[in-house]
Amino acid sequence: MTAHALHGDLESTALYDLPGPRTRRRHFLYGIASTVVILGLLAWLLYLLFDTEQFTAAKWSPFTYKGIQELLLRGLGNTLKAFLYASVFSLVLGTVLAAGRLSVHRPVHWAATLCVEFFRAMPVLVMIFFIFIALKVQPLPALVAGLTLYNGSVLAEVFRTGINSVDRGQREAAYALGMRKTQVMTFVLAPQAVRAMLPTIISQLVVALKDTSLGYLITYEEFLHAGKLIASNLDYDLPFIPVVMIISPIYIGMCMLLSWFAGWVARFERSSPKTEAVDVAEAGPGTVLPGEPR
C-alpha cells in the first residue's frame, strides 16, 4: 500500500514488481544511456540532412511563394473533400449493408454477406484502380467509390457487432412492450449500438482519411500530388526532403487529431449513463479477419 502511495502512477504489472531503490537507480542509468543513444540517432539524422544539403535556401524558398502555398492548400482541400465524401458515403453504405446482414430475409442476408466479405478481402487500391482504369471514371469519383466500398463494408461489420453487443434484455423488453422489429432496431438497438461503436467508427474514418492519399496513385490532385509537383521542380533544386518535411506533419497531425478524438469519445461514452447496456469499444479500426469469433 505504502509503495503505491509513494509513487502514484507506477503500478506493478504482470511483468515486474514495483522496483526497489536499487533497481530504480539502475533504471535511471539505463534511462540516461538510452536517451543518449536516441539523441545521438536524432543528431546523426540531422547531420545527414545538413550533409546532403537539405537546408539550403534554394530548397526552402518555394514555400515562400504564394502560388506554391495555394497549390498545397488546394491539394489539402482536395484531400479533405475526398475524405468528406468517402466518409459520408461509407457511413450510408455501412448502414445499408449492416441492415442487409441483420435481415431475416435469406437472399438479402446472403447478398450483403457476400458483398461485405468480398470488399473486405480485396485491397482498396485494386478497387480504386479497377474503377479508374477499367470503368474509366474520373479520379475523384473513382477514389471516393473505392474508399466507400471498402470502408462501408468494414463499417457494416462494425455496426453489426455493435447491434449484437447490446444487452439481450433490451431487445426482449422492447418486444415485450409491443414494438415492431423495425421499431426495436431504430429506437432501441441502433442508438445504443452507435454509442458503443462510435470510437471504432471514428477510427475507421481515420483509415479512410489515410487512404485518401491513394488518390496520388491515380493522379487525383490531392495533398501528396501537390507535394510531388513541387518536389520535382528543377528550379528549386528538387526540394524533395523539404516537401516531405512539410507534408508529413500536416498529414500525420490530421490523422492524430482524429485518432485522439476517437479515444476521447471512447472515454466520454464509457462514462455516459446511456451506455449501461453495452460495452463501449476501444478506439481502433475495425478488423478484417473473416470468420472471426465474437
Place this chain on the structure above:
Amino acid sequence: MYVLTENFSLYWQGFLGTVQLTVYASLLALVLGFVMASFRVAPVGSFRVFGTVWVTVLRNTPLTLLFFAVLLGLPRFGLVLPFQVFAVLALGCYTSAFICEALRSGINTVPKGQGEASRSLGMTFTQTLGSVVLPQAFRSVIPPIGSTLIALAKNSAIAGAFSVTELLGTYKTLSELGYNIIWTFVWIAVGYLIITLSISALFNVLEKRWGITR
C-alpha cells in the same frame, strides 16, 4: 477469359512478388513489433517514450506517404537499394506499429496476479516472461495479428504502384498487350482473394488450436 492462361507466367511472377513482399514484410513487422512492444512495457521511461512515439506516428501515417518518403526519399541520402527492399522496409515498419499494439494489449490481458504468483515462486524475469506471461498473451493476440497481416498483404498492392513487381502491377503490361481490362482485374482480384483468404484460414486454424474463448 483467356488472359490468365495466356499470361500465366506474368501473373505467377506478380503473385509470387506479392507473396514475397507479404512474407518478408510480415517477418520484419513481427520482429520490430515485438521489439517495440517490449519497449512500450519496459520499466525505463525513455524506452517507453520511444515506443509510444514510434507507434503513434506510424499508425497515423498514410502508407502512400510512407512509401513516397522511403522509396523516393532515402536514395537522396545516398542509400540505394532495390525497390523491393525499400517496399519491405516501408510495409514492415508501418505494420510493426499495429503488431506492437496487438502484442501490448495481449500482454495487458494477462492478469497481474499471474506474474505476481510466478515471482513469488522464485521465477526470474525471463522465466516469468517466457513461461507464464507470453504463452497466455499469445493466445489472445492471434485474431488481431491475423487481421493485421491480412491488412499487410492488401497494403502490399501499393508497392505495385511504385514499380515493384507484384500482382496489381501486372495490369499495366496486360493492358498494353491489349487484353480485356475487366478480365485482367478479375484474375488479379482472384489472386488477392487467394492470399488474404489463406492467411485468414491459417489464423483461424491457429485460433482453434491455441486461442481462448473469452
